[in-house]
Amino acid sequence: MIGLVDANNFYVSCERVFQPHLEGKAVGVMSNNDGCVIARSAEMKAMDIPMGTPAFKLEGLRQRGEIHLLSSNYELYGDMSARLAQLLRDACPDIAPYSIDEMFVYLEGMSxxxxxxxxxxxxxxxxxxxxxxxxxxxxxxxxxxxxxxxxxxxxxxxxxxxxxxxxxxxxxxxxxxxxxxxxxxxxxxxxxxxxxxxxxxxxxxxxxxxxxxxxxxxxxxxxxxxxxxxxxxxxxxxxDQPRQRIMTSRSFGQPTGVKTQVHEALRRHAQRSATKLREQHSLARSVMLFLKTNRHRRDQPQYFPHTLVALPTPSDDTRVVLDAVRQGLEQIYRPGYRFMKAGVMLLDLVDAQQHQLSLLDAPARHHPRLMATVDAINQRMGQDTIRFGMTDDEAPWQLRCAHRSKRYTTRWDELLEVGTHPGAIADARARRQQSQP
Ligand SMILES: [Mg+2]
The missing domain is CATH 1.10.150.20 (5' to 3' exonuclease, C-terminal subdomain)
Known part of the structure; x- marks a missing residue:
């Protein structure tokens, strides 16, 4: 038997885990830069608010408190997805993620x-x-x-x-x-x-x-x-269903734990996925990548990470996807494991023709020669010698995400705080700040 586990309204459900007051309310999650609605709770669907509605059109509803709009928090969703995969793997070792919130589980020899x-x-x-x-x-x-x-x-x-x-x-x-x-x-x-x-x-x-x-x-x-x-x-x-997700994955000819080789495999998949994306005239908003060790080799340490990287703007540019893959690999790669499979998935796709760039979106550039040159220099001089843009998280030009919830499960300084008295939380926070060097 094959099982398909699929989370209901995944992005919204992740938010509700840590903000239970959103339960039963109309909740929407917005794309990068708070542009438009990309995920809706059942209550919001019942209000006939379609996917892709620009956030500014919903400002009135939001101000009247009839709906709640949140910035996307991909770090939280990616981590919750990894936890879901881990829980499933504990119960049945053979699983295959199909998207961020859908996983196949393979059940052998069971009635x-x-x-x-x-x-x-x-x-x-x-x-x-x-x-x-x-x-x-x-x-x-x-x-x-x-x-x-x-x-x-x-x-x-x-x-x-x-x-x-x-x-x-x-x-x-x-x-x-x-x-x-x-x-x-x-x-x-x-x-x-x-x-x-x-x-x-x-x-x-x-x-x-x-x-x-x-x-x-x-x-x-x-x-x-x-x-x-x-x-x-x-x-x-x-x-692969067109216009929903594009996945490229393959087992390695030989298992490898060498980071550059794993990266190379991911780069190949990323390029193939980006080509498919352009073929169907879509843009991706996020990139998921995963690695797998050989679960049949019980004598070897096992590791099955996956992660999700949001793109600054929806894109079909191979370089943008490659950059996301590089970031994702930095997050999940650990030495000491022999990987046998890697995959790249493009998610949250939008129609390239229908997608209107917001004023804040930098237009995608097409400079194939520039990219080849940069790759060559980075190969000779070391990774990140040249890169596109800065990577300072705090830079003011970074993604607008005014309504993002905390990254509860991946950042120490954003842990959920629990207290019996409002003052107790403030005290604890002050104590923690004092104790930090
Ligand atoms: Mg789902």
């Missing part, structure tokens, strides 16, 4: 009943240990697990965990209700073409002749139909 019980337990543990609400879909294939997860989210009677056996009446009933456009890897345009051919629901697709699908559409779609029948044949990379 349906055991899988269901594990799903229920994981959901409770994640709520208890991390404070994050999640839904879990369980099924024999990635494609069905995706649909099971969707059902777990939308249909309350599943209580957050939906298991689809793959070949029984309840799976068939669910596939019948599901529009084909909601099937993993079927984009809007493909759905339109399928509709012309009389394929409207996921069930229609499942019942299609595989050879016909391969001939008239693609090998990937033929495999998707097989997956709907319960035969696992898709890898995660094969069905």
């Amino acid at each position: 349906e009943h055991q899988c269901q019980a594990l799903g229920d337990r994981l959901r409770r543990d994640i709520q208890r240990c991390l404070g994050l609400p999640v839904c879990i879909g369980l099924a024999p294939t990635h494609t069905l697990a995706k649909l099971a997860n969707h059902a777990a989210k939308k249909q309350p009677h599943y209580q957050g965990v939906c298991l689809l056996a793959g070949n029984d009446a309840s799976t068939t009933a669910l596939l019948k209700q599901t529009p084909v456009s909601e099937v993993w890897g079927v984009g809007r345009r493909l759905a339109e073409r399928l509709a012309i051919n009389g394929i409207h629901s996921a069930l229609d697709l499942r019942e299609c002749d595989k050879k016909q699908l391969r001939k008239r559409f693609s090998v990937v779609l033929a495999r998707t139909a097989l997956e709907l029948r319960g035969t696992s044949c898709l890898t995660m990379n094969a069905v």
Whole structure:
């Protein structure tokens, strides 16, 4: 069985863990520079405030206290995501992050009943240990697990965990209700073409002749139909959904712990991802990277870090992505481990044509020769000899994030403070400042 664990309204849920007063309120998280809404709580969705709404249009609602708008706090989200991955890995060692808040878990040799019980337990543990609400879909294939997860989210009677056996009446009933456009890897345009051919629901697709699908559409779609029948044949990379995330990852030919080699692999993936991004005319707002050691080598130390780096402005520039990768690697690399896999994922994508640069956004520049020259100099003279812009966190031109919450889980000086009396917190803070050299 394959499980898909997906956090509900992830960015907002991370904020609520440390600001419980936001529970039940309409909450939105804004893009870099507080430009537009990129994540919404269920309450905000119910107010019909669409994704991408510019923040200034919501100023009235915010001032009247009807909605809460927060700057994005990627450091917090990235760390919560890493904690989620760790918790899952403790329960079932084989997991694969699919995005910042979606992780596949691979359950071998377990009965349906055991899988269901594990799903229920994981959901409770994640709520208890991390404070994050999640839904879990369980099924024999990635494609069905995706649909099971969707059902777990939308249909309350599943209580957050939906298991689809793959070949029984309840799976068939669910596939019948599901529009084909909601099937993993079927984009809007493909759905339109399928509709012309009389394929409207996921069930229609499942019942299609595989050879016909391969001939008239693609090998990937033929495999998707097989997956709907319960035969696992898709890898995660094969069905990256356009315009949501772009992932490039690969196992190394030989495991390596040498930082420059790991970096080199990540650089290659970053360049490939940026190319794909430009192919589909999107811009990314953030870059996620991950490393993996070989979990089957029990004799070797294990480490499975991942991190998320926000881009200063949405971009499709390879150099910008490379820079994010470099920063991310600095955060997660530790010597003494032999890594066997690395990956780069581009997240929070926006349509390049529709994206309007705000006045504060520096326009992306295209100087391919400049980049090659800089790389050559950095290689000869050492990393960071030349870099694009300064990296002072406190510089005034840094990202605007007036409403960012604290980075509770990654900064000592931003820890959550608890006290019984308002004065007690101030006293403790003063004492701590005095004791610092
Ligand atoms: Mg989610």
